Amino acid sequence: MIGLLYDLFFDYTLRNIALGSAILGLVGGVLGSFAVLRRQSLLGDALSHAALPGICLAYMLTGTRTSLVLLIGAGITGWLGTLLILMIVRETRIAEDAALGIVLSVFFGIGIMLLTFIQQSNDANQAGLDKYLFGQAATLVQDQVVTMAVLGSIALGFVFALFKEFKLLSFDPDFAGTLGFPTRRLNILLTSLTVVAVMIGLQTVGVVLMAAMLIAPAAAARQWTNRLSRMLVLAALFGMLAGVSGALISVSQARLPTGPMVILSASMIVIFSLLFAPARGIVWDTLRRRRDRGRLQAPPITPHGGQSASAERGSS
Amino acid sequence: MSTTLVVVLVGCLAAASCALLGVFLVLRKMAMMADAISHAILPGLVVGYFIARGPNLLSGFLGAAAAGILTVTLVELLTRSGRVKEDAAIGLVFPALFALGTFLISRFFSNVHLDADAVLFGEIAFAPFDRLIVAGYDIGVQPVWVLGTLTVVNLVFVVTLYKELKLATFDSALAATLGFSPALIHYALMTLVSLTTVGAFTAVGAILVVALLIVPPATAYLLTDRLPVMIGLSVLAGVLAAIGGYLLASTLNASISGAMATVAGVLFGLALLLSPHYGLVANMRRRHSQRRQFAAEMLIVHLFNHAGQPEQAEESTAGHLQSDLLWTEQFADMAIRQATRSGLILRSGDDLQLTATGQQQASQAVLR
Numbered sequence: 001m002i003g004l005l006y007d008l009f010f011d012y013t014l015r016n017i018a019l020g021s022a023i024l025g026l027v028g029g030v031l032g033s034f035a036v037l038r039r040q041s042l043l044g045d046a047l048s049h050a051a052l053p054g055i056c057l058a059y060m061l062t063g064t065r066t067s068l069v070l071l072i073g074a075g076i077t078g079w080l081g082t083l084l085i086l087m088i089v090r091e092t093r094i095a096e097d098a099a100l101g102i103v104l105s106v107f108f109g110i111g112i113m114l115l116t117f118i119q120q121s122n123d124a125n126q127a128g129l130d131k132y133l134f135g136q137a138a139t140l141v142q143d144q145v146v147t148m149a150v151l152g153s154i155a156l157g158f159v160f161a162l163f164k165e166f167k168l169l170s171f172d173p174d175f176a177g178t179l180g181f182p183t184r185r186l187n188i189l190l191t192s193l194t195v196v197a198v199m200i201g202l203q204t205v206g207v208v209l210m211a212a213m214l215i216a217p218a219a220a221a222r223q224w225t226n227r228l229s230r231m232l233v234l235a236a237l238f239g240m241l242a243g244v245s246g247a248l249i250s251v252s253q254a255r256l257p258t259g260p261m262v263i264l265s266a267s268m269i270v271i272f273s274l275l276f277a278p279a280r281g282i283v284w285d286t287l288r289r290r291r292d293r294g295r296l297q298a299p300p301i302t303p304h305g306g307q308s309a310s311a312e313r314g315s316s
Numbered sequence: 317m318s319t320t321l322v323v324v325l326v327g328c329l330a331a332a333s334c335a336l337l338g339v340f341l342v343l344r345k346m347a348m349m350a351d352a353i354s355h356a357i358l359p360g361l362v363v364g365y366f367i368a369r370g371p372n373l374l375s376g377f378l379g380a381a382a383a384g385i386l387t388v389t390l391v392e393l394l395t396r397s398g399r400v401k402e403d404a405a406i407g408l409v410f411p412a413l414f415a416l417g418t419f420l421i422s423r424f425f426s427n428v429h430l431d432a433d434a435v436l437f438g439e440i441a442f443a444p445f446d447r448l449i450v451a452g453y454d455i456g457v458q459p460v461w462v463l464g465t466l467t468v469v470n471l472v473f474v475v476t477l478y479k480e481l482k483l484a485t486f487d488s489a490l491a492a493t494l495g496f497s498p499a500l501i502h503y504a505l506m507t508l509v510s511l512t513t514v515g516a517f518t519a520v521g522a523i524l525v526v527a528l529l530i531v532p533p534a535t536a537y538l539l540t541d542r543l544p545v546m547i548g549l550s551v552l553a554g555v556l557a558a559i560g561g562y563l564l565a566s567t568l569n570a571s572i573s574g575a576m577a578t579v580a581g582v583l584f585g586l587a588l589l590l591s592p593h594y595g596l597v598a599n600m601r602r603r604h605s606q607r608r609q610f611a612a613e614m615l616i617v618h619l620f621n622h623a624g625q626p627e628q629a630e631e632s633t634a635g636h637l638q639s640d641l642l643w644t645e646q647f648a649d650m651a652i653r654q655a656t657r658s659g660l661i662l663r664s665g666d667d668l669q670l671t672a673t674g675q676q677q678a679s680q681a682v683l684r
Contacts, residue, residue, distance in 0.1 A: 036400075041407040042348050049523075092594050094342075098534050101347035102584060105527035109577020112523070113564075116571035134418065212411030219400050219408055255422050260415035267412035274399055282397065 014251075016140045020148055021247035021262065024201045024213065025239030027152040030159055031197040032214030033221065033228075033235045034190055037170045042097075043082065043191070045211030046104040048198045050081025052111025052207050055132050056118060065129075067144045071151075071199045074132075078195045081107050108207075135206035135259035137247040148200045155196045158189065159232075166190055167228050204247065206259040216266035217242060223277035238273075242266035322444040322457050324562050327576060329463035330516040331554030334528035336470040337509055339547050342533040343485050348403070349388065350529045352410035353506070354513045354522045356387040358417030361514065366424070373458070377514055384510025385503070387413065440519050440572045459519040466515045473508060474547065477501070482543055520573040527577035528554055535584045538591040553583050611651035613681050614641070616660050619670050620678035633666045 035044055051074035058073025059065065081103045088099040115129060131139060159166060168176040169186050177183045194214065201210045221234035246262030275283050341350050360383025361376050368375035387409055394405035440459075448458040474481065480501055483491040488498040509529070516525045536549035561576025568575070589596050618641065622631040630636060637648040652668065655661045660674035670678065 036404050039401050039403050041401075041404040045351075045407060088588070091596060091599055092538060092588065094534050094537060095345045095347075097345050097349075098342045098347040098530055098537075101351055101526060101530035102534055102581070104351065105523055105577055106531060106581030106584070108523045109527055109574045109581065112574030113568065113570045113578055114574075116574060117568050120569045209411050209415060211407055212415075215404055215407040216411070219404050223399060257418065257422060260418040260422075263411050263415035264419060267408070267415070270408055270412075274394075274397075280399060282399070 016145050017137045017247045020140045020145045021243030022240045023148045023152045025243030026236045027197045028213040029217035029235035029239030031194050032218040036218040041215045044214040046100045047078040047082050048207045048210035049104045050107035051078040053077050056114035068147050075199045133206050134257035135204045137204045137258040138251045155193045209259040209263045212263045216270050220270045220273040223273040223280045238269050319444040326443045326459045327558030328555045331528050331558040332551050333467040333470050333512050335532045335550040335554040338529040338533040347530045351526045352406045353384045354525045355410045356413035357383045362420045380514035381510045388506045462515045524573035531580040535587045538587040538594045608654040612655040615651040616674045616678040632668045
């Protein structure tokens with residue numbers, strides 16, 4: 001245990017992996033909280049898939065594998081995908097779910113086509129683009145961690161500075177509009193920050209499972225509190241816990257991709273929170289109901305006992 | 317049969333079987349559920365193979381179908397518990413199951429013909445070499461048999477239950493009061509989606525399944541208002557995507573399923589731009605013509621209000637519109653041109669005069 005802690009701080013590879021996945025969890029948790037509250041969870045899924053063609057195009061155009069260049073490409077196509085979804089929903093009768101599915105599958109298909117095209121074209125330099133599919137934390141180097149940290153600080157800085165505005169936008173966008181806040185621009189800014197969060201996660205978790213890194217920590221944190229500020233802190237902590245533990249498990253074994261491990265770890269936190277969170281936990285709820293039912297059955301109070309029981313359940 | 321023909325045939329059958337069901341997924345707003353199922357069947361497939369000690373068709377199918385139903389049920393349970401909203405529930409369930417599947421593969425199956433990449437984008441190029449052996453006889457290409465059967469099953473399902481599906485899709489409350497069971501239809505549809513996804517999965521991969529389930533039906537939805545036409549058009553769009561995708565992939569020497577999804581996306585983009593009723597170009601033209609008609613109407617009402625008044629001569633000049641109604645020169649020009657063309661006003665020099673039709677229409681507009 002002490003040895004592991006020592007390695008986390010002083011071993012070059014392990015320190016990069018731990019720092020990288022912690023940054024990912026932190027930023028993903030915070031921005032995912034807004035996405036979950038605004039019922040835009042699946043937008044994250046669509047835009048992370050839409051990032052793949054950007055990675056390939058950035059590589060084809062520049063010929064470098066510098067992570068910042070590839071991430072900027074990813075960010076651009078992810079952002080374009082998001083705008084396309086919003087446009088389809090606004091301009092046609094196609095519903096949001098189909099618009100998400102269209103952008104997700106077509107952009108990803110284009111990405112796969114470009115990826116295989118690059119691989120066929122016999123370029124020794126290309127090896128490693130496919131790690132963006134499922135993530136490979138073991139290959140993180142210090143420069144990439146620094147890139148992630150800079151991107152993450154920008155995103156978190158915006159959230160910190162515009163906390164009040166984002167809060168209002170998430171809970172009552174119409175009221176925000178009447179107060180004179182530029183809701184359209186705030187909306188686009190918040191979605192763009194989600195794109196930044198996805199960019200941070202691509203290397204560690206990969207495009208396929210990145211959406212869960214936005215949703216799972218936030219959904220878990222939501223079970224523990226009704227206050228947004230506490231939810232953000234908890235989601236960040238859960239995200240970091242899932243990121244670091246998943247990444248460490250994946251590098252401890254050969255051939256274990258990082259993305260699935262991080263997501264499995266995050267899913268454990270979600271299951272635990274759903275079952276055992278103090279006020280909303282399903283276990284406590286079931287116990288409470290059973291106790292109430294016993295109490296109600298003892299003296300038959302009114303002929304409509306069943307109704308009062310359901311009323312009480314509704315208020316709990 | 318040549319290998320090229322087999323690959324194209326497999327693609328077309330996958331496209332047809334997916335499009336038949338996808339129409340109802342798009343109309344019932346369950347597109348993302350299809351995405352969830354296509355990812356979440358992976359652990360079911362792995363467990364099925366594990367039990368059969370190898371890539372066995374039947375056990376794979378059973379495991380995957382079970383996983384598909386499990387996904388739908390879990391999402392519904394989570395949503396109904398009130399602890400997370402439906403979109404988050406979908407986003408929690410399928411990544412967890414997909415992650416479990418990839419974990420199981422890399423842990424126990426790394427040498428078997430099943431790996432994470434194949435799961436994502438399939439191995440359709442190898443389809444011709446995947447033979448179906450029954451009682452020791454080689455009776456043909458397995459994906460052709462599987463997807464052909466699925467296409468027939470889905471076609472029979474859609475044709476025999478057409479009335480029920482239509483009713484449950486467009487008015488599930490009415491369907492319930494008439495004694496049909498929308499829930500039964502829902503689960504039957506979801507089971508078939510799971511089975512079709514598994515069948516197409518090994519051939520074309522999870523993501524292309526999603527593309528074939530959603531994109532061609534959405535393309536058709538932009539082109540027609542009639543359900544039978546929509547079903548026909550989406551099968552057509554899917555088949556075109558399969559053939560075009562194969563040609564594109566062989567030109568670029570790239571992934572066939574990726575190219576098929578790309579061509580499906582191109583077809584959707586064309587429909588999005590050019591659909592006669594719901595396309596972007598049609599929308600823009602409609603908006604422009606409404607703008608012109610509204611401007612012409614404002615103009616004739618303005619002229620009508622001042623007709624017979626002492627200030628008529630001054631109010632009825634083209635130049636006056638800019639100062640009085642605060643119209644820009646272009647907008648005033650547009651209004652005058654539209655009104656002249658529709659025979660509502662007559663222009664002589666700078667003076668504007670209502671015609672008889674113009675007077676009649678203006679009086680109606682004022683009343684309205």
